[in-house]
Amino acid sequence: MPIARAAKRATARLGAVVLAGALLAACGAGDASDSSDSAGGEVTLTVDLFGSFGFEEAGLYEEYEKLNPGVTIKQSDTQDEADYWKSLQTRLAGGGGLADVQGVEVGRIASVTQQQSDKFQDLKEFGADKLKDEFAEAKWSAATTKDGQILGLGTDVGPEAMCYRTDLFEQAGLPTDREELAKEWATWDGYLELGKRYMEKAPAKSAWLDSIGSLYGIMIGQEEERYYNASGELIYEKNPAVKEAWDTSVEAAEAGLSAKLDQWSPQWNQAFAAGSFATIPCPAWMLGYVKGQAGDAGKGKWDIAELPGGAGNWGGSYLSIPRAAKHKKEAYALIEWLTAPEQQAKVFEKQGNFPSSTGAIEKIADAEDPYFSNAPIGRIFGEAAKESPVQVLGVHDQNVMQQLTNALSEVERKGKSSDKAWETAKKGVENVIG
Structure with missing residues (x-):
């Protein structure tokens, strides 16, 4: 989308949002579900999310409240997405306790569009269909039902790269230049070989990567089909791409390359600052997380290089409105503004969450990140986003992913054999899916 068009839309929307601040109460006056808090x-407006979407960190709520006098935004969040989704399902079933805006992870969006469309508001009723050309096609279509309902607006996507600690690389005698590393680990075999070299001279209490679960996740994000095919058939058991990602992850564990840290655990969080691992597979949204956990002391010690094995995507989210929300019109005005190019660009600059808006992608093409040794994050993640496959998403995509990574954790932490862990994963999938 040309920048001029994006700017034109932004100017028009900004005026509409400011005007909406004065008119929102009148818009909802005849609808009990959209009633305002006072005469x-x-x-x-309540916003319930998981992880870090970057809205607070980038100051967007404060900015929106200034543009819309009388609007107050209250955010709640759950760090672990699995816990968040379980809680959301309970509240959707009961119809109570829902926020005006609920976050939805990309691995769950097929469940929303195919099984829960009666639980979420069709945003087309508020004019969302006019925004279609301003989002990446894959991002837009994933949140649209077969009958044309629009059940979410995209916040970000997860183009992949590799984050690494230059100081630890130096201590182990490895090159630190991001271009040289990209050539050395052009393949996943190359990445493992470099890891074995690292472990020969690794600093005390430091491993090559954080966990084989993160390695598996980043590899499977490079595939168009992983757990389901385009017909909706569950195919993970016979998909060679899943097998390859699984076997590579097991190999990394058996070679002693992993710090054996479950992602999102307190120990994993502490490891960023402690230097417990030298590399971590890094979707764009991980940058903000690294900064938050490693802190100011980590600035300049991290860098980013292109990913082994080609481009891929891991993660990305949507903002949706439950049908039981109290302030649906007001909520839509907020999520349209939050997902506009200007706001997506601000979140990227602050947190690293890569935009799903085509206009925002143009705005951040030349961005660099001082924290990550001035890495050209706009170029690295921009190229990855362009080259990433359009992934087939199934109803239980995230559930299958979780069972597989849980089983891999038993390989690295308990020494369970690959075959036994695979059987555990299969049983877990059967129990979850039924």
Whole structure:
């Protein structure tokens, strides 16, 4: 999308949002589900998310509240997405306790569009269909039902790269230049070989990577088909791409390359600052997480290089509105503004979450990140986003992923054999899916 068009849309939207601040109460006056908090037109919008979407960190809520006097935004969040989704399902079933805006991870969006469309608001009723050309096609279509309902607006996508600690590489006698490393680990075999060299001279209490679960996740993100095919058939058991990612992850564990840290655990969080691992597979959204956990002391010690094995995508999210939300019109005005190119660009600059808006992608093409040794993150993640496959998403995509990574954790932490772990994963999938 040309920048001029993006700017034109932004100017028009900004005026509409400011005007909406004064008119939102009137818009919802005849609808009990959209009633404002008081006769004076003040409204509190609740936003329930998982992980870090970057809205607070980039100051967007504060900015929106200034543009819309009388609007207050309250965010709640759950760090672990699996816990968040389980809680959301309970509240959707009961119809109570839902926020005005709920985050949905990309691995769950097929469940929303195919099984829960009656639980979420069709955003087309508020004019969302006019925004279609301003989002990447894959991002837009994934949140659209077969009958044309639009059940979410995309916040970000997860183009992949590799984050690494230059200081630890130096201590182990490895090259630190991002271009040289990209050539040395052009393949996953090359990545493992470099890891074995690292472990020969690794600093005390430091491993090559954080966990084989993160390695598996980043590899499977390079595939178009992983757990389901385009017909909706569950294919993970016979998919060679899943087998390859699994076997490579097991090989890394057996070679002693992993720090054996379950992602999102307290120990994993502490390891960023402690230097417990030298590399971590890094979707764009991980940059903000690294900064938050490694802190100021980590600035300049990290860098980013292109990913082994080619481009891929891991993660990305949507903002959706439950049908039981109290302030649906106001909520839509907020999520349209939050997902506009200007706001997506601000979140990327602050947190690293890569935009799903084509206009925002143009805006951040030349971005660099001082924290990551001035890595050209706009170029690295931009090229990865362009080259990433359009992934086939199934109803239980995230559930299958979780069972497989849980089983891999038993390989690296308990020494379970690959075959036994695979059987555990299969049983877990059967129990979850039924």
